[in-house]
Amino acid sequence: MVEYFTQHILSFAIWMPIFAGILVLFTANDNKPNVTRWLALAGSVASFLVTIPLYTHFNVADGGFQFQEGFQWILSFNINYHLGADGIAVPLILLTSFTTVIVVIAAWEVIEKRVAQYMASFLIMSGLMIGVFSALDAILYYVFWEAMLIPLFLIIGIWGGPNRVYATIKFFLYTLLGSLLMLVAFIYLYHQTGSFEIVDYYNYPMPLNVQVLIFLAFFAAFAVKIPMWPVHTWLPDAHVEAPTGGSVVLAAIALKLGGYSFLRFAMPIAPDAAHYLSGFMITLSLIAIVYIALVALAQKDMKKLIAYSSISHMGFVTLGFFLFNNLGLEGAIVQMVSHGFISAAMFLAVGVLYDRMHSRQIESYGGVANTMPVFAAFAVFFAMANSGLPGTSGFVGEFMVILGAIQVNFWYAFLASLTLIFGAAYTLWMVKRVFYGEIANPSVAVLKDINKREFFILATLALLVLALGVYPQPLTDVTNATVTQLLSHLAQSKLPAGL
Amino acid sequence: MENIRYDLIMALPEIVILSMAMIILLADLFLKQTSRIAIYALAQLALLVAAFITFSTHTPSIGYGFTGAFVDDSLADVLKLMIYLGTSLIFIYTRQYIQLRNMFRGEFYALVLFSVVGMMIMVSGQSMLTLYIGLELLSLSLYALVALDRDNARATEAAMKYFVLGALASGMLLYGMSMIYGMTGSLNISDINNALMGGQNIHSVLILGLVFVVAGLAFKLGAVPFQMWVPDVYEGSPTAMTMLISSVPKLAAFAFIIRLLVQGLPTLAVDWQQMLMIMAVLSIIIGNVTAIAQTNLKRMLAYSTISHVGFVLFGLMSASINGYASALFYIASYVLMTLAGFGIILLLSRKGFEAEQLDDLKGLNQRSPWVAFLMLIVMFSMAGVPPTLGFYAKFTVLQAALQAGYLWLVVFAVLMAVIGAFYYLRVIKLMYFDEPIDKHPIQAPFDMRVTLSVNACALLVLGLMPQGLMSLCGYAIFKSLS
Numbered sequence: 008m009v010e011y012f013t014q015h016i017l018s019f020a021i022w023m024p025i026f027a028g029i030l031v032l033f034t035a036n037d038n039k040p041n042v043t044r045w046l047a048l049a050g051s052v053a054s055f056l057v058t059i060p061l062y063t064h065f066n067v068a069d070g071g072f073q074f075q076e077g078f079q080w081i082l083s084f085n086i087n088y089h090l091g092a093d094g095i096a097v098p099l100i101l102l103t104s105f106t107t108v109i110v111v112i113a114a115w116e117v118i119e120k121r122v123a124q125y126m127a128s129f130l131i132m133s134g135l136m137i138g139v140f141s142a143l144d145a146i147l148y149y150v151f152w153e154a155m156l157i158p159l160f161l162i163i164g165i166w167g168g169p170n171r172v173y174a175t176i177k178f179f180l181y182t183l184l185g186s187l188l189m190l191v192a193f194i195y196l197y198h199q200t201g202s203f204e205i206v207d208y209y210n211y212p213m214p215l216n217v218q219v220l221i222f223l224a225f226f227a228a229f230a231v232k233i234p235m236w237p238v239h240t241w242l243p244d245a246h247v248e249a250p251t252g253g254s255v256v257l258a259a260i261a262l263k264l265g266g267y268s269f270l271r272f273a274m275p276i277a278p279d280a281a282h283y284l285s286g287f288m289i290t291l292s293l294i295a296i297v298y299i300a301l302v303a304l305a306q307k308d309m310k311k312l313i314a315y316s317s318i319s320h321m322g323f324v325t326l327g328f329f330l331f332n333n334l335g336l337e338g339a340i341v342q343m344v345s346h347g348f349i350s351a352a353m354f355l356a357v358g359v360l361y362d363r364m365h366s367r368q369i370e371s372y373g374g375v376a377n378t379m380p381v382f383a384a385f386a387v388f389f390a391m392a393n394s395g396l397p398g399t400s401g402f403v404g405e406f407m408v409i410l411g412a413i414q415v416n417f418w419y420a421f422l423a424s425l426t427l428i429f430g431a432a433y434t435l436w437m438v439k440r441v442f443y444g445e446i447a448n449p450s451v452a453v454l455k456d457i458n459k460r461e462f463f464i465l466a467t468l469a470l471l472v473l474a475l476g477v478y479p480q481p482l483t484d485v486t487n488a489t490v491t492q493l494l495s496h497l498a499q500s501k502l503p504a505g506l
Numbered sequence: 507m508e509n510i511r512y513d514l515i516m517a518l519p520e521i522v523i524l525s526m527a528m529i530i531l532l533a534d535l536f537l538k539q540t541s542r543i544a545i546y547a548l549a550q551l552a553l554l555v556a557a558f559i560t561f562s563t564h565t566p567s568i569g570y571g572f573t574g575a576f577v578d579d580s581l582a583d584v585l586k587l588m589i590y591l592g593t594s595l596i597f598i599y600t601r602q603y604i605q606l607r608n609m610f611r612g613e614f615y616a617l618v619l620f621s622v623v624g625m626m627i628m629v630s631g632q633s634m635l636t637l638y639i640g641l642e643l644l645s646l647s648l649y650a651l652v653a654l655d656r657d658n659a660r661a662t663e664a665a666m667k668y669f670v671l672g673a674l675a676s677g678m679l680l681y682g683m684s685m686i687y688g689m690t691g692s693l694n695i696s697d698i699n700n701a702l703m704g705g706q707n708i709h710s711v712l713i714l715g716l717v718f719v720v721a722g723l724a725f726k727l728g729a730v731p732f733q734m735w736v737p738d739v740y741e742g743s744p745t746a747m748t749m750l751i752s753s754v755p756k757l758a759a760f761a762f763i764i765r766l767l768v769q770g771l772p773t774l775a776v777d778w779q780q781m782l783m784i785m786a787v788l789s790i791i792i793g794n795v796t797a798i799a800q801t802n803l804k805r806m807l808a809y810s811t812i813s814h815v816g817f818v819l820f821g822l823m824s825a826s827i828n829g830y831a832s833a834l835f836y837i838a839s840y841v842l843m844t845l846a847g848f849g850i851i852l853l854l855s856r857k858g859f860e861a862e863q864l865d866d867l868k869g870l871n872q873r874s875p876w877v878a879f880l881m882l883i884v885m886f887s888m889a890g891v892p893p894t895l896g897f898y899a900k901f902t903v904l905q906a907a908l909q910a911g912y913l914w915l916v917v918f919a920v921l922m923a924v925i926g927a928f929y930y931l932r933v934i935k936l937m938y939f940d941e942p943i944d945k946h947p948i949q950a951p952f953d954m955r956v957t958l959s960v961n962a963c964a965l966l967v968l969g970l971m972p973q974g975l976m977s978l979c980g981y982a983i984f985k986s987l988s
Contacts, residue, residue: 164934
């Protein structure tokens with residue numbers, strides 16, 4: 008039994024939350040929501056525990072795929088159910104299963120309408136996202152990648168805000184468009200190599216023009232997901248309308264799917280195109296970092312502000328990727344994980360306020376620190392982390408990427424580091440307007456401070472943000488070998504000889 | 507004498523179904539309304555027996571009968587089995603609907619069985635004559651079925667429209683066939699192929715004949731620019747008939763194309779490939795874009811069918827074994843999706859109420875989460891989103907087209923699929939995000955509920971394990987065409 012488990016950890020990590028989700032659906036009874044809630048919590052905690060061996064049993068010296076398993080799935084097209092995780096995937100898988108626990112707890116009393124469907128959507132989505140991170144077969148990956156749109160579509164559409172239908176359909180169609188182009192690239196590669204194994208694509212030489220087309224097809228899929236400027240416009244809409252849990256998953260994990268996929272597909276499959284287009288990618292990243300930060304400054308809606316801040320921070324991730332050096336790449340990965348914690352916490356904090364006041368507008372608040380001192384302390388802490396204060400995880404990733412950028416071009420680093428100013432400006436200005444000053448209105452005056460449940464979630468995230476900020480080694484240890492291997496792969500040209 | 511016996515055994519499934527249709531017509535005279543259920547049972551029994559015969563006499567080899575006018579190969583057997591299954595589902599889904607609308611009579615079952623015989627002859631036709639007779643038997647039965655509800659003015663109008671345009675298409679088809687006959691001197695598919703082998707005898711009249719044949723087929727399939735009848739007939743017909751028209755006959759039409767174009771005129775492949783390509787592209791554009799503007803659910807599904815036909819033509823125009831197999835896979839998936847989709851529309855209809863406006867689906871998740879979930883699967887499957895069967899249908903067709911070198915057409919089709927996704931998503935939006943207007947409880951017989959659930963869930967299960975259906979389609983095509 009134990010042996011079976013250790014050979015199929017990834018399958019357990021994927022299917023456990025999905026089956027838990029289906030089970031939860033069967034408890035659908037809005038009169039007795041507590042059964043559903045406890046079952047969902049048990050399912051998410053169990054799913055999280057299942058992923059822990061991925062970290063404890065991880066061989067840090069091996070940069071390749073570990074925990075591999077698989078069988079032939081669709082013989083007609085040589086499609087395999089092939090799973091495996093490397094140093095980039097493992098932290099993100101853990102982040103996913105952990106975030107799901109947080110989301111389930113965060114929704115505890117807040118979601119009253121169709122609880123079972125809500126919890127089930129998140130559990131199923133968690134399994135599907137882990138599937139995306141661990142699939143080593145292109146079609147398997149694609150199936151997970153697309154399938155996770157369905158629960159997220161429903162989450163935003165059913166439990167979202169007033170303009171939810173527009174937001175969720177926009178989100179779905181944007182993502183679908185990019186994904187389908189990626190599918191065309193997969194089919195093309197299949198006809199060239201006769202396989203859907205991702206690893207087979209890594210070593211398949213291609214002329215530059217083909218590589219560029221393939222890279223652009225992947226770019227369409229991943230840039231939308233990350234999202235990069237200028238295809239980011241779906242994200243603020245989706246974030247604003249999504250319920251708190253939806254925003255958390257969207258920011259903490261869904262955006263990472265795009266970042267992860269660049270490292271898994273676009274760059275190693277078309278390395279020459281990646282080098283060739285790196286100027287373009289870096290430009291887009293810098294625009295996201297600087298311009299979107301300025302856009303964030305002008306927001307009146309807290310969720311929208313954090314959404315723009317997410318885009319700006321993800322700009323660091325893509326910047327780090329396309330620097331092609333160790334610091335940049337590793338910084339980008341740290342940034343992804345750190346942003347997972349921080350953005351989740353920020354959205355949860357807005358959720359705490361929204362549950363009480365039913366407003367996300369900054370102007371509805373003022374002086375919240377007087378009535379909610381404990382909450383204000385957390386909020387200020389996460390705001391600092393979001394603006395990249397040393398000692399928090401937000402600093403580590405950004406600093407590494409900036410150092411990596413200096414090695415390439417001083418001006419890249421200069422523009423990127425502007426964000427430390429802008430980031431501080433928009434986050435702290437929001438904190439000032441919401442939490443400090445006089446109590447703005449009577450409804451703020453009667454606010455109750457956070458309860459134990461909310462305290463527990465925020466405290467856990469705060470500890471993680473601090474831990475990663477002070478001692479990021481456990482994370483970088485896992486990623487190190489993979490990053491080195493990836494960089495050496497990227498350094499080799501895949502152009503066919505004679506071209 | 508020995509030969510005739512051999513021929514008759516080969517056509518035994520057709521004979522069984524035809525005899526049963528006759529028996530039903532006769533038996534209907536002697537049955538009271540309360541015992542009419544026996545006719546339903548007889549019709550199902552006929553399909554079951556025919557399925558048993560087809561299955562048990564199946565061999566991977568190709569057999570010819572009736573002096574080469576009839577063929578029994580794997581493609582025919584597989585398609586026939588699919589037709590039986592689809593028709594059987596139609597009988598289950600429509601029973602309550604036609605009972606409540608005073609159409610639960612022998613004629614309905616007899617006509618459907620006649621149309622099944624027509625389809626089977628199309629599937630097994632190896633001569634232009636048998637193919638044509640099969641097509642006419644199918645079409646005439648369908649015209650009559652659409653008009654079965656005599657007092658329904660809309661249905662009568664739809665039947666008239668269907669008949670006039672259908673007859674025009676048959677005329678074109680026949681005209682084209684006569685030209686091909688004139689140039690090759692044979693009606694037999696294999697002889698036509700042999701006569702054209704080598705490519706010296708290709709005359710412009712032959713190409714003209716091909717144009718007429720393809721136009722006639724496109725009419726029957728409902729491909730753009732011959733799609734005008736589709737939305738009107740879908741909307742006007744009683745939903746039970748729409749379900750029949752939109753589903754199984756497509757399998758027979760597919761067989762018709764394979765027999766006539768692929769087996770009979772492979773030497774003209776370059777010519778018909780171009781025609782199919784233009785029709786595929788136009789169908790995908792018109793189908794997807796126009797569907798967005800529809801408020802009537804049946805009309806929307808009509809345009810959706812047009813776009814699906816476009817995707818099937820995409821597979822066919824690749825003109826490779828891979829392409830035909832993927833087109834067959836697409837058609838089979840399409841039939842399964844369509845049956846489930848119309849099944850749900852029938853489920854939501856009740857006496858005096860037709861659930862045919864999109865708004866009738868509003869808030870379905872609150873009325874019945876399970877039915878809403880089934881419709882969710884159907885819609886995502888039609889949109890081609892994994893993990894549903896519809897994804898693999900699009901996947902196989904696109905990979906075949908890409909293998910044939912149509913990269914930019916594939917990219918185009920993919921962009922159109924995104925447009926298509928919009929109107930399927932709108933259905934889901936209505937079901938899940940809106941409040942219900944109609945709050946009547948959903949009533950349906952137990953067998954219908956169970957079958958419908960299995961049907962819709964099959965889209966999900968086959969989406970997770972598509973290998974079986976893929977192998978079946980590949981087997982049918984491979985054994986028959988190579």
